[in-house]
Amino acid sequence: MSQVSDLIALLALAAVAGTWLKFTRARERAVDEARRQCAQHGLQLLDETVGLRNLRWRRVGGKRQLELGYAFEVSAHGDDRLDGRLWMHGEQLAGVSLPSTETPSPDTAGTPPMVGSDNVIPLRPRRRKIEH
16 A cells, blocks of 8 residues: 555655746746747847736637746836736736837926936825715
């Protein structure tokens, strides 16, 4: 009986090791894809890291596949940190979400313009609620 339990434990260990290797290869592929997407869109991949954020089953081409969602940080101008995401089906890129590299239109009237090249963002004064 001990041999059977040893065999089951060995098979479980092999399954865990195989799954870990598969997820490691998928993460390396996701890092490469994030680098490629950042270079294509004029962004800088920060910290050279991509972290697994979610797993879910998706129907692709009539078959259910495991979709891996990864999150990473990018910089558009060198002084900002923006979130990016990508989704992988196995080794294939399923989707990507990157921040816009356009400068946003100023929607804050009355905010003084930034002077110089510092990265301090002036804040608008708070609007106070008037209670009746």
